[in-house]
Amino acid sequence: MTNRNRKSATAPAIRCAIYTRKSTEEGLEQEFNSLDAQRESGENYIKSQANEGWECLPDRYDDGGFSGGNMERPALKRLLADVEAGKVDCIVVYKVDRLSRSLLDFAKMVETFDRHQISFVSVTQLINTSTSMGRLMLNVLLSFAQFEREIISERTRDKIAAARRRGKWSGGMPVLGYDVDPRGSKQIANEDEAARVKTIFELYLEHQSLIATVQEIDKRGWLNKRWTTRKGHERGGKTFTKTSLHKLLTNVTYAGKIKYKEEVHEGEHVAIIENEMWQRVQSLLARNGRTGGAAVRNKFGALLKGILHCVPCGCAMSPSHSTKNVTKRYRYYVCTSAQKRGWHSCPSKSIPAGEIERFVVGQIKCIGRDSTLLHETITQAQRQGQSRVATLETELKGLDRELMRWNGEIRKVVGQIAPGEENTPATDRLADLQDRIRGAEKREAEIRAQLITLGREIVDQPEIINAMALFDPVWDSLTPREQTRLVQLIVERVDYDGSSGKLSITFHPSGIKTLADKIAGPKTESAA
Structure with a gap:
């Protein structure tokens, strides 16, 4: 060896x-x-x-x-x-x-x-x-x-930064309301999802609370963005939470912009949310930063708390007060921007609470007396009602298209399942599709019920005259808390422009009808 x-x-x-x-x-x-x-x-x-x-x-x-x-x-x-x-x-x-x-x-x-x-x-x-x-x-x-x-890594970061500064999409997960084009180079609006996103923004403006908006979204069975990867794997589709809703409402993509770190640039994609609505939502989110939109005590009965806005600054005006000799209290509405940035930054600054509250209540009382104002109110209420109907009808059409697509996919999946097979990807997919169809059909039924309700809430001139005729004698008999609830029932927002002294009132779409029911209801019952 x-x-x-x-x-x-x-x-x-x-x-x-x-x-x-x-x-x-x-x-x-x-x-x-x-x-x-x-x-x-x-x-x-x-x-x-x-x-x-x-x-x-x-x-x-x-x-x-x-x-x-x-x-x-x-x-x-x-x-x-x-x-x-x-x-x-x-x-x-x-x-x-x-x-x-x-x-x-x-x-x-x-x-x-x-x-x-x-x-x-x-x-x-x-x-x-x-x-x-x-x-x-x-x-x-x-x-x-x-x-x-x-x-x-440096080259990749520089490339992404340069692309975003030019408004280009640089990849990542798609968001609700947009799809990625087949070449993967830009975002394109998804018609059905875009309508849903716009409705979510409107719901937040209506409820003024993240939690209440999430609850309404859950009732409708809406989920976050669901998409399929190039390899056929499904991602997303989770239920909304307070955090995910806040992320959606603050995503500058919906305003037609692209964000890179702290920089915001104009994007190449189409905006889903108009700038006016975007600013209103951001102002409301900033105002609700501490409470999340939860109800806050209204200690001194401010009628316009939460609905009065400063037009030049685009932010809310909050109630405040000062005292003199401990015996007399002076109430004001103060621009929150002026409070934070200084009085010189805002032409509205502040306005006496009693003065503007009496003006708003006086305008409500004048609706039934002034034929021109009455006509404008009817037009505004009808226009808002028609807008809500159009939004629901758009959502209904989108659901119909999704149901057709899912039913077609079910027929394909059923053909892939052999007799006796259980717990396969195909059977899991079939169960998922059936769950989606049940949720969509439930939402369809809710929308049809809402459309019927909206049809009943359409106001006409006799109803408005009757409601406004009852408003005067009832108003003075109400407690301050009841007066506040009544005003905020029919008024959606009040905009005050301190530079011009102009003030505009926006009514809830069905506010006049609801007011008529609230005021006339007790009288009818007592008469019976």
Whole structure:
């Protein structure tokens, strides 16, 4: 027996683990992919060292679709656990950067290897950490690998920044109301979802509370954006929460803009929400920042609390007061912007509460006496009612289209299920489609009921005259709290422009009808 054969017979076996990694999942579905090629190269190298007692472990340590910039990789964690357990003597990789692109992370791993007397080999770079020269070469290569990764990251960030500053979409998850065009280069409006987004903004302006708006969205069975990835996987479609609703309401995408960090730029896509509505929602969100829209005590009976707005600043006017000699209280409505930025920033500043409240109540009383004002009120109420009807009809059409698409998909899925098959992706998809159809059909029924109700709420001139005739004698007999509730029942918002002294009142779409029912109802009951 030769000396070489004697060495081979007596040398202890060196257990070699091959680690492979690929940054993206692209191509991993192929029969022979990049991970297989890396492993084959490692196996061939180990075979070349068979005379030294090298043996390839059968376990595969493959990380497909994971970055080398961190250690959050399942196969790597499993490999390090086996190293700690003493199951590995040598680690073989195709190239150093397959194990790590971070010098700091690799230094930590080398410490672990040294502690357990593990050697490390890079097949294509002829590196072996059992020698001092191998360690030096390894550190040099890792430095360049980390430098390359940082350069790539900087270039990517610069490219995204430049694209967004030009108003271009730079990728990411689509949002409700938009789809991504087939080329993936820009966002295009989704007609049905865009109508839904606009309704959500209107619901928040109506309820003035995130929680109340979420509850209304839940009643309608609406979900967040659901989309299908290029590989056919479904994402999103979760129910709304207070957090996700706030994120939607503050997303500048809906105003036709693109955001990069703290910068906001005009976008190439079509805006879903008009600027006036967008500003109203942002002002309301800012005002409700501390309470989330929850009801706040109205200690001194401010009739216009929550509905009076400063036109020049586009923000709310909040009730305030001052006292003189502890016996007399003066009430005001103050522009919140003027309070924060200084009185010089706002032409409206403040206005006496009693004066503007008497004016608004006087305007309500005058509706039935002034034929011109009466006609304008009827027109405004009818226009708002028609707008609500149009919104509901648009949603109804969208639901019809979704039901047709889902029913068509059900027929396809049923054809893919073999008799006796259970708990397959096809059966799961079928159950999901059936749930969606049930939710859509329930929402359809609710919309049809709302349309019927809106039809009944359409006001005509005799109803308004009758309601306004009853308003005067009833008003003075109400408590301050009841007066506040009555005003806010029929008035949606009051806009005050301090620079011109003009004041405009916007009524709720069905406010006059509701007022007539509230005032006339008790009288009818007593007469009965």
